[in-house]
Amino acid sequence: MKKILTLALVSSFLFTACGNDDDITPEPVNEQELITTVLVTFSPTAGGNDVIFMYKDMDGTGPNPPEITSGKLAANTMYNASVLLLNETKEENLTNPEYNITLEVAEEGAEHQLFYTLSNNPNLSFAYTDKDSNNKPIGLKAQAACGDASTGSLTITLRHKPNKSAAGVQNGDITNAGGETDVEVTFDVVIE
Amino acid sequence: MPLSFLTRCIFLILFVSLTTYSFSQDTCTLTISGKVTDEHSGEVLEYASVLLKGTSIGTMVDSNGNYELTNLCPGEYIIQCSHIGCISIYDTITLTKSITLNFYPEHHTKELKATIIKSNTIIRPNIYTYQPDPLFERKDIPLQNKLKSTPSVSLAQTGARISKPMVWGLYGNRLGIVQDGVIINDQQWGQDHAPAIDNNARSASLLYHPLKYSSETSAGIIDIISNRPYSGKKSLGGIVNRYYSSNGKNIGSSFELNATLDSLKGFRFNLYGDYSRGGDLKAPHYYLTNTGAANFTLSTIIGYKPTIKSKWDFELGIKNIRRENGVLQAAHIGNITDLKNALNSDTPLIVKDFSYEINNPRQVLSHDVLRLSVTYFNSPENPKYGAFTKIDYAYQDNTRKEFDIRRAGREGIPALDLNLQTHYLQVNTTHPMYGSTTNQLKTKDIQYGFNLTDETNINNPNTGIRPLIPNYESIKGGIYFIQKFTSLKNELEYALRYETKYLRAIKYNYLNELNEYTYNFNLPAASINYTRLLSSNTSVYTRAFYGNRSPGVNELFSEGLHQSVASIEEGDTGLKKETSVKLNLGVEHQAGLNYLFKAELYAHTLNNYIQIEAEDELRQTIQGAFPVFKYKQTDALLLGASASFEYTGKKIDLNILYRYLQGQDLSNHTYLSFMPNNVIRANMRYNNIRSINADTKRWSFKRIYAGLSTETVFKQKNYPKEGIITPPPATYTLVDVNVSYPYEFGNKTKLSLEVTADNIFNTEYRDYMDRLRYFAALPGRNILFNLRYNF
Numbered sequence: 001m002k003k004i005l006t007l008a009l010v011s012s013f014l015f016t017a018c019g020n021d022d023d024i025t026p027e028p029v030n031e032q033e034l035i036t037t038v039l040v041t042f043s044p045t046a047g048g049n050d051v052i053f054m055y056k057d058m059d060g061t062g063p064n065p066p067e068i069t070s071g072k073l074a075a076n077t078m079y080n081a082s083v084l085l086l087n088e089t090k091e092e093n094l095t096n097p098e099y100n101i102t103l104e105v106a107e108e109g110a111e112h113q114l115f116y117t118l119s120n121n122p123n124l125s126f127a128y129t130d131k132d133s134n135n136k137p138i139g140l141k142a143q144a145a146c147g148d149a150s151t152g153s154l155t156i157t158l159r160h161k162p163n164k165s166a167a168g169v170q171n172g173d174i175t176n177a178g179g180e181t182d183v184e185v186t187f188d189v190v191i192e
Numbered sequence: 193m194p195l196s197f198l199t200r201c202i203f204l205i206l207f208v209s210l211t212t213y214s215f216s217q218d219t220c221t222l223t224i225s226g227k228v229t230d231e232h233s234g235e236v237l238e239y240a241s242v243l244l245k246g247t248s249i250g251t252m253v254d255s256n257g258n259y260e261l262t263n264l265c266p267g268e269y270i271i272q273c274s275h276i277g278c279i280s281i282y283d284t285i286t287l288t289k290s291i292t293l294n295f296y297p298e299h300h301t302k303e304l305k306a307t308i309i310k311s312n313t314i315i316r317p318n319i320y321t322y323q324p325d326p327l328f329e330r331k332d333i334p335l336q337n338k339l340k341s342t343p344s345v346s347l348a349q350t351g352a353r354i355s356k357p358m359v360w361g362l363y364g365n366r367l368g369i370v371q372d373g374v375i376i377n378d379q380q381w382g383q384d385h386a387p388a389i390d391n392n393a394r395s396a397s398l399l400y401h402p403l404k405y406s407s408e409t410s411a412g413i414i415d416i417i418s419n420r421p422y423s424g425k426k427s428l429g430g431i432v433n434r435y436y437s438s439n440g441k442n443i444g445s446s447f448e449l450n451a452t453l454d455s456l457k458g459f460r461f462n463l464y465g466d467y468s469r470g471g472d473l474k475a476p477h478y479y480l481t482n483t484g485a486a487n488f489t490l491s492t493i494i495g496y497k498p499t500i501k502s503k504w505d506f507e508l509g510i511k512n513i514r515r516e517n518g519v520l521q522a523a524h525i526g527n528i529t530d531l532k533n534a535l536n537s538d539t540p541l542i543v544k545d546f547s548y549e550i551n552n553p554r555q556v557l558s559h560d561v562l563r564l565s566v567t568y569f570n571s572p573e574n575p576k577y578g579a580f581t582k583i584d585y586a587y588q589d590n591t592r593k594e595f596d597i598r599r600a601g602r603e604g605i606p607a608l609d610l611n612l613q614t615h616y617l618q619v620n621t622t623h624p625m626y627g628s629t630t631n632q633l634k635t636k637d638i639q640y641g642f643n644l645t646d647e648t649n650i651n652n653p654n655t656g657i658r659p660l661i662p663n664y665e666s667i668k669g670g671i672y673f674i675q676k677f678t679s680l681k682n683e684l685e686y687a688l689r690y691e692t693k694y695l696r697a698i699k700y701n702y703l704n705e706l707n708e709y710t711y712n713f714n715l716p717a718a719s720i721n722y723t724r725l726l727s728s729n730t731s732v733y734t735r736a737f738y739g740n741r742s743p744g745v746n747e748l749f750s751e752g753l754h755q756s757v758a759s760i761e762e763g764d765t766g767l768k769k770e771t772s773v774k775l776n777l778g779v780e781h782q783a784g785l786n787y788l789f790k791a792e793l794y795a796h797t798l799n800n801y802i803q804i805e806a807e808d809e810l811r812q813t814i815q816g817a818f819p820v821f822k823y824k825q826t827d828a829l830l831l832g833a834s835a836s837f838e839y840t841g842k843k844i845d846l847n848i849l850y851r852y853l854q855g856q857d858l859s860n861h862t863y864l865s866f867m868p869n870n871v872i873r874a875n876m877r878y879n880n881i882r883s884i885n886a887d888t889k890r891w892s893f894k895r896i897y898a899g900l901s902t903e904t905v906f907k908q909k910n911y912p913k914e915g916i917i918t919p920p921p922a923t924y925t926l927v928d929v930n931v932s933y934p935y936e937f938g939n940k941t942k943l944s945l946e947v948t949a950d951n952i953f954n955t956e957y958r959d960y961m962d963r964l965r966y967f968a969a970l971p972g973r974n975i976l977f978n979l980r981y982n983f
Contacts, residue, residue: 024663025698025706027653033599035814057814060658061753061760062702066812089704104599111599157816160526160597178541180597181526184816 034060035101037086038156038185042071042079042144051079053154055185058088070187073124079144081126083114083156085183105158106140112182113164114139115157115174122152122189126172136164139172146191158183220265222287226294227257228273242295244269320344321397328897328932328946331433331446331466332976335389335396339414341875342398343834343851344794346868349962350384351520352473352971353485354555357387358961359398360794360832361853361867362411365744368402371416372493372509374563374586375405377614377647381661381746382754383963388513388559388590390489392418392448392464400721400735400776403672403687404620405643407717408741410772410796419507420450422460422497427452432981437470439950439974440483441546444468458502462493471548472518476956476972478543482521484550488514501572509563516557518550523967524597527816531758531966535918540968552603556593561586579623588614602656609652610661618643639674649745662699662749668692670715681725691715693742697749709749713742713769729782737774743767747802747823753815760811760818761804767825771799786840794832794853801828803857803864806914826859830867848874854910863910869920869960875901897932908960921965924957926950948976 040053051073057066073079085101097103105112109132116126116139125145128137162179164170169177228240242259243250253259266287273295320342330338336357339345347355348363356363369376369387378388399413406413430449436442446466453459468487473480491511497504522540525531534541563586571578589611596607620641645668651659670691677684695711717739725731750763778792807820836849850872855864877899908920929952934944954973958965 024648024650024665024696026651026659026663026700028700028704029651029653029658030656031658032602032656038814055814057812059702061751061811061813061815061818063811064702066814108599160599179526180524181530181816182599183814184527184529185814 031089032098034087034089035085035183036088038183039084039086040156041082042073045078045080053187055187068187070189072190072192073146075146075149075191077146079146081142081144083140102140106138109138110134111161112138113159113162113169113177115159115172115177116142117155117157117174118152119155120152121150122154123147123150123191124154124189128172136170150191152189153186154189155184155186157181220263222264222266223260223262223290224264224271224287224293225258225260226292228253228259228295229257240273242271242273244271321395323395324393328944328980331391332435332437332442332444332468335391335393335416336387339396340873343836343849344832345398347961348383349959351480351483351962351964353483353517354384354386356380356383357414358868359411360796361830361855366409366741367411368406368409368413369416370405370413372419372563373565373582373584373618374616375645377588377612377616377645378559378590379592379610379612385592388557389416390491390511390513391446391466392491394418401687401719401737403674403689403717403719404639407670407689407691407715407739410737410739410741410774418462418464418491419493419495419509420460420462422495422500422505425452426454430983433978435976435978437974437976439971440470440473442468442470458496458498460495464491465489469548472546473971475969476954478539479546480520480968480971481540481542481544482518482551484518484548486516486550503569503572505567507565509561511561513559516550517555519553519555520964520968521551523964524553525758528758528818529816531917534967552595552597554595556595558591560589579621581619581621584618586616588616606655607657608660609655610649612647612649615646616643637676640672642669642671644669658700658752660750660752661745662697664695664697664745666693666695683723685721687719689717691717697745699749709765715740715742715769731780733778735776737772739772741770741772743769743802750823753818758818760820762820762822764823767802767823768800770802773797788838791835792833794830796830798828800825826857828864829856829858843879845877846875857912862912862914865912866961867908867910869908870906872904873901875899899930901928902926905959918966920960921958924955926955926957927952942982944980946978946980950974950976
């Protein structure tokens with residue numbers, strides 16, 4: 001029994017001696033795929049001030065609620081809509097691919113598509129104006145046509161690896177798109 | 193209802209077997225006699241039994257190891273020699289004259305709680321042990337799937353290829369896995385993390401008293417033995433398997449070699465290796481795209497004991513496991529909208545043609561073990577009064593990489609890359625026959641010692657994704673004392689353990705701020721087991737256990753998105769230890785040599801039981817909305833019952849088991865989630881014996897084995913209604929069939945072909961305990977062809 005106790009003491013000393021020296025401090029992880037912000041810019045085709053919709057969630061899947069703002073769109077007006085996807089934890093520079101995730105999505109356009117889904121009947125419609133390498137829409141750019149004054153909501157969804165050949169998908173219908181959702185944000189829409 | 197069904201089955205079988213297998217006895221004057229000695233030490237194995245299967249003829253050997261079976265009729269018999277802690281030996285004989293037959297069972301160094309009272313009455317160990325079938329062992333399925341012959345064991349699955357063992361509904365770090373005396377330390381952070389255990393097992397037992405290893409494993413310990421003691425005799429033998437299974441088009445091989453050579457006196461070798469490669473599995477109506485797998489295991493055990501009477505024994509074990517598993521592609525989804533789409537579809541949303549390719553998402557893991565053990569026996573001259581001291585040291589390196597579907601060419605970069613390194617040390621002393629023998633209640637054996645575990649877990653920071661599990665180190669130390677008393681009809685064992693655990697973790701939170709956490713846990717435990725022999729063939733036992741478990745690292749620190757269930761999982765750094773009190777009551781009745789009945793009742797309370805609970809919150813993120821699940825503590829009560837019946841006949845073996853389990857969440861007045869379904873399993877095997885033609889030197893066709901097994905898994909009705917995504921799947925029944933044709937040549941060499949059909953009726957089913965049940969059914973029919981060569 002005495003032998004055992006001695007052994008126990010010696011080995012526990014050895015263990016703690018080796019154990020405590022370990023440096024387990026992690027290096028910060030460079031989160032390259034995080035998207036913190038979706039910016040939708042509506043530019044009137046006939047000129048005038050841009051209207052900006054913004055969805056911003058700095059803590060990713062964390063508990064802090066997102067910050068959502070949307071401007072008012074003018075009735076019976078045509079807009080060019082463009083979407084920017086940003087990782088605002090990185091250095092702010094639109095040519096920096098770590099900051100401006102849109103660059104990656106555009107580069108892999110054939111594997112991505114954005115969908116503009118409307119609910120509660122706002123008087124609004126979208127038509128894709130960009131193409132991927134297979135001549136199919138990506139949806140980072142679209143033309144938005146506002147009708148008479150109305151309200152409703154707009155959901156913008158980014159799907160990774162959707163089936164762009166499925167029925168309706170090229171026209172912006174998400175029903176048969178499949179794939180995996182990378183972004184899904186909803187804005188209130190007010191057309192005045 | 194199920195019990196009465198079971199009772200009816202038992203009576204039916206009793207009736208059939210009694211009418212079919214009674215045979216008349218005429219000129220019955222022949223005898224079989226011989227001696228039973230340990231294969232390795234040559235020592236006499238007292239209390240071994242020799243019996244003729246399917247008859248009531250049997251005996252125990254005497255104190256010199258001799259046995260004699262008299263008044264036998266000419267005919268064919270299967271003779272079985274058994275000893276507790278040994279693998280039973282079967283031999284087929286055609287009896288025309290009296291013969292001498294000696295047996296050399298292989299005896300475990302670690303004798304499981306077997307107490308012998310007097311000849312012909314044995315307190316059976318009351319431990320459920322899996323031993324590979326001496327006739328055929330499948331190598332195409334993981335070891336944990338084979339443990340289902342124990343009523344309390346079930347599996348937590350992630351598809352068909354990834355499974356974790358559960359005992360009475362508990363798994364993960366509540367259930368310890370010990371191989372050759374070393375606790376397996378691997379990364380089991382989630383249900384989709386299978387343990388790194390290999391198929392090189394001579395036996396796997398469910399130990400109910402884990403106190404030699406841990407205070408924390410309240411579900412028990414699965415004790416796997418793959419090493420072999422020193423035989424002192426020259427021997428060379430092995431098994432080679434080649435197999436192909438149709439579902440998944442798996443191709444695999446395994447080999448095992450055991451050698452004790454004259455040229456290397458004192459050394460013993462056990463080499464084991466297996467390799468398999470499979471493609472996409474197929475459910476009855478569609479392929480399960482991206483469910484391919486690759487496995488590789490290599491294990492080398494070298495032992496050295498200078499002579500059979502040496503005081504010292506050394507053993508070195510080196511093991512490498514490599515695994516790659518594809519995860520069902522349709523299970524990789526973005527958010528709750530995608531999950532709803534998947535649930536609304538009867539078939540997976542991604543189904544492609546068969547492929548061997550393993551694409552993302554996939555898991556790649558490696559587990560390497562270096563083990564050294566030294567045994568010192570102080571009294572080889574007078575073994576009954578000696579003491580064994582065994583020192584085990586093990587270094588384990590476990591790496592888990594998970595690859596995900598990612599953007600911008602990052603698919604080759606793992607999304608999770610964790611490395612866990614563990615040092616383990618145990619010093620254990622056993623006095624097998626301690627104390628005086630004059631008292632009526634004598635001390636049978638005492639065991640004491642300590643173990644130390646040091647773990648360091650480091651994340652590779654280059655994944656580009658915030659890790660689910662933080663960097664941490666933990667040091668755990670425990671001391672224990674176990675004592676056993678026996679009298680004529682009683683066996684009492686108690687065990688005490690004290691364990692302390694230190695844990696330090698460092699992580700970045702959601703806002704990239706660095707936080708450090710340290711914990712100290714005191715984890716006492718105690719257990720008491722009492723067995724009483726009511727008559728020569730009936731025993732009852734009671735086991736009580738008290739223990740404490742510290743919260744797991746995933747339970748404390750998990751933070752983030754769980755892709756395949758579209759939910760956010762969050763740990764709680766304020767969790768307290770979980771306290772268990774467990775009670776098992778059992779009865780075992782042996783009727784003649786052919787019938788064995790076992791029943792067990794189980795009750796387990798867990799205060800501060802840690803479980804993952806659905807929150808009311810639906811969290812808005814840029815990826816959409818996700819339900820939030822948090823690790824929380826509640827008071828839980830588990831209640832279970834099992835019954836099993838075994839019949840061993842001359843031509844037919846049969847066993848039937850039933851298990852019932854219910855988990856109650858006492859604090860929230862509901863049921864616990866993810867508790868295994870109630871089940872009935874039945875297994876029948878038929879042996880057709882043909883006599884050997886001694887004149888022909890050709891390979892002689894000797895026996896056919898045919899087996900039929902069924903499993904009915906009942907729909908889980910007791911589940912928490914809150915937070916459930918979809919109700920549990922329906923009751924299902926699966927039928928498996930297997931046939932084996934062995935050819936023997938020479939004395940020992942045997943070639944056999946086994947054909948097995950799993951799920952022969954190609955039944956489509958989903959299982960409540962399968963995490964991928966939302967997305968796809970489990971596999972349909974599978975035909976396995978296995979060619980086995982014993983030498």
